[in-house]
Amino acid sequence: MSTGNGRLAAAGAGIILRLLRESGAATIAELMDRSGLSRSAVSHRLEVLLERDLVTNGEGSSTGGRPPSLFEFNSKAGVVLVGGLGATHSRIAVMDLSGAVIVERAFDLDISDGPEAVLGWVEDQFGQLLRTAKSKSEDVRGIGIGIPAPVEAASGKPVSPPIMPGWDGYAIPERLGRKWAVPVLVDNDVNVMALGEQRAHYPDIADLLFVKVGTGIGCGIVAAGQVLRGADGSAGDIGHVPIAQAAGIPCSCGNAGCLEAVASGSAMAQRLRAEGLETQNARDVVRLVRAGDVRAIALVRESGRLIGEALASAVNLFNPRVIVVGGDIAQADQHLLPGIKEFIYQRSLALSTQHLRIVRSRLNDRAEIAGAATMVIDHILLPEVVDRVILA
Numbered sequence: 388m389s390t391g392n393g394r395l396a397a398a399g400a401g402i403i404l405r406l407l408r409e410s411g412a413a414t415i416a417e418l419m420d421r422s423g424l425s426r427s428a429v430s431h432r433l434e435v436l437l438e439r440d441l442v443t444n445g446e447g448s449s450t451g452g453r454p455p456s457l458f459e460f461n462s463k464a465g466v467v468l469v470g471g472l473g474a475t476h477s478r479i480a481v482m483d484l485s486g487a488v489i490v491e492r493a494f495d496l497d498i499s500d501g502p503e504a505v506l507g508w509v510e511d512q513f514g515q516l517l518r519t520a521k522s523k524s525e526d527v528r529g530i531g532i533g534i535p536a537p538v539e540a541a542s543g544k545p546v547s548p549p550i551m552p553g554w555d556g557y558a559i560p561e562r563l564g565r566k567w568a569v570p571v572l573v574d575n576d577v578n579v580m581a582l583g584e585q586r587a588h589y590p591d592i593a594d595l596l597f598v599k600v601g602t603g604i605g606c607g608i609v610a611a612g613q614v615l616r617g618a619d620g621s622a623g624d625i626g627h628v629p630i631a632q633a634a635g636i637p638c639s640c641g642n643a644g645c646l647e648a649v650a651s652g653s654a655m656a657q658r659l660r661a662e663g664l665e666t667q668n669a670r671d672v673v674r675l676v677r678a679g680d681v682r683a684i685a686l687v688r689e690s691g692r693l694i695g696e697a698l699a700s701a702v703n704l705f706n707p708r709v710i711v712v713g714g715d716i717a718q719a720d721q722h723l724l725p726g727i728k729e730f731i732y733q734r735s736l737a738l739s740t741q742h743l744r745i746v747r748s749r750l751n752d753r754a755e756i757a758g759a760a761t762m763v764i765d766h767i768l769l770p771e772v773v774d775r776v777i778l779a
């Protein structure tokens with residue numbers, strides 16, 4: 388094969404890889420059918436993918452005669468490093484190219500220690516996990532990170548993060564890219580959670596909202612199967628929607644009257660503290676609810692109604708099929724979800740609620756790393772990215 392033909396064959400290899408990822412193992416005839424390419428074009432592209440170990444080749448079943456070759460996406464052709472960084476606790480993992488976890492670790496980490504300290508530590512931890520996974524640095528194909536801040540999508544930089552002092556405009560992709568020269572994708576934690584939950588549990592549902600009720604309140608939007616970030620990356624910032632019951636109450640954003648100022652985990656912890664209870668954060672509120680404390684239960688129920696009030700407008704605007712509720716306070720879901728449902732079904736238009744389901748997150752603490760993996764794997768296996776890497 389001449390070099391010219393080789394480049395031509397490589398240029399469309401990404402499409403063949405996408406077909407194999409979407410529909411599983413396939414024969415050349417099936418790939419010709421799905422791609423509209425000729426037998427020689429499909430064969431050339433498969434050769435390129437086989438050479439790169441991105442595809443494996445086995446035998447299919449036959450109705451007689453020699454069984455046809457069956458080609459399959461090789462999800463073991465590399466690994467991705469993923470992280471879900473939170474205000475005080477984080478989780479990182481090494482996953483294969485199908486998003487299956489090879490090794491995973493959760494730990495306490497104070498994000499306010501600043502980007503150099505936090506990312507230096509994350510880098511060390513990734514190195515340790517890679518050794519545990521028996522993978523090499525050269526196996527790393529991409530890195531996906533979720534952070535508790537608005538993120539400028541194109542650059543992966545945090546934008547005025549209220550709970551991440553020192554991180555404003557910090558180039559996370561460049562920092563992590565120093566050690567691993569691979570694509571590094573960064574997004575807001577709730578966007579990533581929405582993507583993770585949608586792909587893992589609602590793959591046939593294109594329109595979904597993920598509401599995180601923890602220290603703060605945030606909402607990730609999946610619209611037409613894609614994360615909706617908005618013009619500046621702040622779409623879904625429902626925590627700072629004004630609501631009547633919060634009138635005059637100051638919020639962490641500098642405004643007053645926001646949903647978050649009355650219905651978030653930290654607002655509830657503060658209210659309970661004022662009543663003499665020992666509550667520092669959202670987890671303490673959940674602990675009290677589980678212990679049957681009537682004041683904490685009443686507060687979580689009220690919080691659910693207020694969140695429902697704010698979400699009712701989002702339901703009218705976005706017409707989601709599923710609303711997933713996650714975050715620390717969702718662990719008190721039997722008290723949180725009724726309030727949310729009550730308000731939404733009362734106040735949203737009948738047309739937008741007739742098929743709407745409001746459910747608790749099934750991925751829970753793992754929603755963020757699952758979504759971070761989906762984000763980076765989707766990117767590195769985009770046909771044009773695959774072609775570019777192969778031709779490099």
Ligand SMILES: [Zn+2]
Binds near residue numbers: 626645647
């Ligand atoms: Zn606010």
